[in-house]
Amino acid sequence: MIASHIVALGASRGFPSLLTLVRTGLGEVTIIDDQMVEEENLGQTLYATTHLNRLKVDAAREMILERAPDTKVTTFPCRGEDVPNLLTLMAAADLVKIGIDAPRMMFTFADMAQAAGTAAVVHGMTGDGQQHFAALVYPGGPTLRDILPEAWNAVTAGYEPPTFFPSCALHTETMNAAVAMIIAGYLHHRAGSSVELMTGIGAGIVEAGLATGFYGYHEPSRFLTPIYFGQPD
Incomplete structure (x- = not known):
């Protein structure tokens, strides 16, 4: 892990998974x-009132270095498509983490990676804030369009996400726990780690491609917050 480099597109709901890593x-x-911390971010993420009206990348960098001061942190306060050397950055990284509320660009960045x-882990929440997903794409493997065909069809039909949708810290942290686990598992699996638990998780997501989580009571599985690998029924 210490030798690994992740390029993270987006520092909102999905930022806590990066902090965990x-x-x-x-x-x-x-x-x-490119966004600033706003009031709507409070309670959904790790951002606090002291971060209001600051760039998210600056607040994120500060929180990372407070907890892991030896981490090398580089920030770009702009949209991903405005980073002039984005493809080069992706090529030099061990993984690209894509967590943005712009569905079309989500697919574009996955293709670029x-x-x-x-490899890239693409993650997000549904517009009602009640379900999350995390998908893995890797060189030579299925594209994000192959893994999420219905989402791609909606994007090509003109779907745009709501400007704001409510979610609470419980929902976002459940997503972030899964995303951190999947990324750590993939990096261990890729490196041939001796930590069998993590390499097993990595092998599972490579094989399945998609992990989906539910919130509340899930009748088919009789669990509260199950996470499973593979295509949902």
Whole structure:
């Protein structure tokens, strides 16, 4: 983990998973986001009132270095498509983490990562804030369009996400726990780690491609918050 580098597109609901990864030994992160911390971010993420009206990348960098001061952190306070050397950054990284509320660009960045020869974990929440997903794309593997065909069809039909949708810290942290586990598992699996639990998780997501989580009581499985690998029924 300490030798690994992640390029993170987006520093909103999915930022806590990145913070978890650096606390477990991730050595280098590049964070790309053009937004400021607003009141709507409070209670959904780790951002606090002291971060209001600051760039998310600056607040994120501060929180990372407070908890893991040896981490190398590079920030770009702009949209991903405005980073002039984005493809080069992706090619030099061990993984690209895509967590943005722009569905079309989500697919575009996933394609770019595959073209750059780097795996990407794409994650997000549904517009009602009640379900999350995390998908893995890797060079030579299925595209994000293959893994999420209905979402791609909606994007091509003109779907745009709501400007704001409510979610609470419980929902976002459940998503972030899954995303951190999947990324750590993939990096261990890729490196041939001797930590069998993590390499097993990594092998599972490589095989399945998609992990989906539910909130509340899930009648078919009789669990409260199950997470499973594979295509949902």
